[in-house]
Amino acid sequence: MRKSGVLLPITAQMGEFGIGDMGQNSRFFLDFIKQMGFSVWQVLPVTAIGNGNSPYSGFSAFAGNPLLIDLYSLDNLLSFEEIATAKIDSPYKVEYNKAKENKTRLLRLAFSRCNEEYKKNINTFVAENSYWVVDYALYSAIKENTGKEWYEWEYSIKLRDKKAIDNIRNQFKESIQYYYFEQYVFFSQWLSLKNYANSIGVKILGDMPIYISYDSVDLWINNIDFLLDENLKPTFKAGVPPDYFSKEGQFWGNPLYDYKKMKNNGFKWLKSRIEHNLFLYDILRIDHFRGLYEYWAVSPNATSAKEGKWEKGPGLALWDNIGLESIKDRIVAEDLGIIDDHVCQFRKKLGFPGMRVVQFGFDGDKHNLHLPHNFESNTYAYTSTHDNPPTLGWLYSLSAEDRSRVLDYFGFYDNDWGSGGRQARSTKQISRVLFSSVADNVIIPMQDLCSYGSDTRINVPGEPFGNWEFRCTLSSYEDIDVGFFMHMNNIYGRS
Numbered sequence: 001m002r003k004s005g006v007l008l009p010i011t012a013q014m015g016e017f018g019i020g021d022m023g024q025n026s027r028f029f030l031d032f033i034k035q036m037g038f039s040v041w042q043v044l045p046v047t048a049i050g051n052g053n054s055p056y057s058g059f060s061a062f063a064g065n066p067l068l069i070d071l072y073s074l075d076n077l078l079s080f081e082e083i084a085t086a087k088i089d090s091p092y093k094v095e096y097n098k099a100k101e102n103k104t105r106l107l108r109l110a111f112s113r114c115n116e117e118y119k120k121n122i123n124t125f126v127a128e129n130s131y132w133v134v135d136y137a138l139y140s141a142i143k144e145n146t147g148k149e150w151y152e153w154e155y156s157i158k159l160r161d162k163k164a165i166d167n168i169r170n171q172f173k174e175s176i177q178y179y180y181f182e183q184y185v186f187f188s189q190w191l192s193l194k195n196y197a198n199s200i201g202v203k204i205l206g207d208m209p210i211y212i213s214y215d216s217v218d219l220w221i222n223n224i225d226f227l228l229d230e231n232l233k234p235t236f237k238a239g240v241p242p243d244y245f246s247k248e249g250q251f252w253g254n255p256l257y258d259y260k261k262m263k264n265n266g267f268k269w270l271k272s273r274i275e276h277n278l279f280l281y282d283i284l285r286i287d288h289f290r291g292l293y294e295y296w297a298v299s300p301n302a303t304s305a306k307e308g309k310w311e312k313g314p315g316l317a318l319w320d321n322i323g324l325e326s327i328k329d330r331i332v333a334e335d336l337g338i339i340d341d342h343v344c345q346f347r348k349k350l351g352f353p354g355m356r357v358v359q360f361g362f363d364g365d366k367h368n369l370h371l372p373h374n375f376e377s378n379t380y381a382y383t384s385t386h387d388n389p390p391t392l393g394w395l396y397s398l399s400a401e402d403r404s405r406v407l408d409y410f411g412f413y414d415n416d417w418g419s420g421g422r423q424a425r426s427t428k429q430i431s432r433v434l435f436s437s438v439a440d441n442v443i444i445p446m447q448d449l450c451s452y453g454s455d456t457r458i459n460v461p462g463e464p465f466g467n468w469e470f471r472c473t474l475s476s477y478e479d480i481d482v483g484f485f486m487h488m489n490n491i492y493g494r495s
Contacts, residue, residue, distance in 0.1 A: 004435065004494040005040025005205060006033045007386065008446040009055070009458065010068050011094050012471045017102065018088035018095035020471065022189045023070030027196055034200050036482055037489025041197060042205040042443055044386060044458075046190065046280065050216075053096045053468045054459075056209040056287065057254075059216045060139075061273050062132035064186035066107065067099055073189055077110035077118075094469045111181045122177075125184040131272060133183055139217035141175035142168060150220040151232065158232075160221075190280070198282070205332070205443075206281030208274070210288040211238050211254035219255060222269045225262050226255045227297075236297040239305035240288075243337045244360060245387065245461040249305030251298055259314045267314065267321050274322060278330060285355075285380075289333035292318060293346045319350060328352060332380050336360070353378045353441065358430065359388050362406055371409070372437045381439035383430055383448045386458040390447035391427045392420055393454030421479040424451030428484055435488040442494065446472055450479040 013020025013029060020026070030041060048065050050057035055065070071083045086102035088095050114122070126133055139150065146153065156164035169176065197204055212218045214234065219226060227235045238254040262270060277284050286292070291313060298308035328351040335347055335354040347354055356379050361370035368374065375381060383391045395403055395417060407417055410430050417426035427448060434442045447456045447470070459467040489495045 002440055002492070002494045003039045004037070004442040004444070004489055005042055005203075006038050006446055006449065007042040007382075007443050008472065009044040009386070009468070010046060011044075011055075011468060012446070012458070014091070014471070014473055016087045017071065018090050018099035019067050020094075021068050021070045022193045023072055026193055030197050030200060030202055032477060034202055036485040037495035038485075039201055039494075040203050040205050040283070040441070040443065042285070043207065043281075045207045045209060049096075049468075050213050052464050053094075055207075055468065057213050058209075059213055060132075060136050061209075061212050061216070061218045062276055063136045063183055063217075064190060066182050066186055067096070067103060068190075069103060069107065069182075069185055070189055071103065071106060074106075074110050074185070077113045078106055082106060082109065091473045092471055094471055107182060107185070108178060110185075111178050114181065122180050122184045125187065126180050129183075129187075132276070133180065135221045136183070136217050137176045137179035138165070138169065138172075139220060140179045141172040144175055145172055149215045150217075151215070158220075194280075194282075203282035205283040205285060206277060207285045207287060208277045210286060210291045211252065211256070214253070214255050218269075225258055225265075225269050227258050228255065234300055237300055238291075238295070239298045239308055240296050240337055241308065242306060245337075246305075249296075249308070250462050251302070251305040256295060256297060259312075263314065263317055267318050270318065271322055278327060283330050283332060285332040285334055287334050288337075289335050289347065289352075290337065290339060290343050293343050315346065316349070324350065351378075353380055355380050355382065355385075356439065357382045357385055357388065358434065359384060359391075359394050362402065362409070372433050372439075375437050375439045377438045377440050379439040380441040380443055381434050381437060382443050382445075383427070383434060384445050386445070387461050389454040389457050390445065390452050391430055392418070392424065392448075392451050393457065395426060396453060420451040420453060422481045424481075427451040428481070431485075432488060435492040435494060444485075446476065449485065450476050452476075452479075 008029065010020045010022065010026060014025040015021055033041065045055040045058065046065055046068060047055065048058040048060045048063045049055050050059050071078065071086060083106065086106055088098050142153065142157065143149070150158060157168060194204055223232055229235050234255045236256050237252070238256055239251040240249055242249045257270070293313050293315060294310045295313050296308045297311045298305055302308065331352045333347045333352040333354050335343065336357065356370045356375055358370060358372065361368045384394065388394065389397060395406070398406065407426060410433050412426050412429040414425060419425060431444055431448065456470050458470050
């Protein structure tokens, strides 16, 4: 089945509280893209965020991001006057610090008003999700009350001595209960939003970062599954060699999995993580999929990611433990960057579709897999991604010679290539070529629907600050040529 979708993180939705949320504006977005014939909404990870506000460096691989909670849905616990105190006049940019301060304040107030029925529902949620939420709440409570990361905690707590942990549970009982409440509210709202999307024929394509942060509940609890020394320090860290995004490579710094030990326990933790994400989303994109075939290991003392080396990943053994046949039509492999024939064959053997991004296609090689004439059907094709500039911004960044070559490829010969908004023409032509291609799936970022420039870019890989801040406004919807995209989905069989 040919289909198409729109990429927009929830944080980038409209809203009054400094950040997008899972409330009515997300439903408005779903109705809006559905009327144009789109049937997929791609979001970035909805799990708790970490350093730099990145959804790819969160302190839990399972817990939801409480900043995405819709305050209006808590009107049984909060008055409208109280909710109004959290409003922030910042429609164009995500205000993480202010949003966190305001939402935490109101969520704690709402928690203090939970009645017995509400508490009963929370207890049911905790029982059903005990495999992750119990540890998450404990970790969060300790971190809140000590102001320290787990590796700075008292030795007995850091190593999870049973007596010390039992004492902590009693000492921070109220804080732990709050974090249960927070996650109950998040998942209740998330499943409500997902059910709404499904009810109108839209599937949610989610994202799972391959690695976790060192400062995370997952590493504190499951450190045996990682490459650590006797002091629980990483012996190697994650990154990638030089590629399209960086001539020096990228030194991410995440701890790496000890796949040999994982294999001995049937990949228990990694399996539960993938299953959890398949519960969250209809379709799951696994970021840096190559790392499950072979991964780039960098010494903690290295000065550059170029000093790393390739090591073998779990390969097919991981998927043998998950049950491939029941999920292979729900997995998307992010196979961007340096991908050799061995990785391609690994992905194809699993049956997962890969990704193609037209911005990567113009290196002079006519056989480049990112050029639409080389697409295969089992593909998710993108005009751009959250890690790329929007298409119009990309065109502006090219030299006149390169831009002419790109526009020639897409059959655009008008001098007016640089207009944005509803009047944009060059970006629409690029979208048209993707819609008409053999790729079963086409994803267009919201900024490309609007034909916006590079000032609306979501993320610059390797840059630690100033990312994840883009938000659309009501005028963004007015900048979209609804009729054009409705026509594209219709004539190319994607409605």
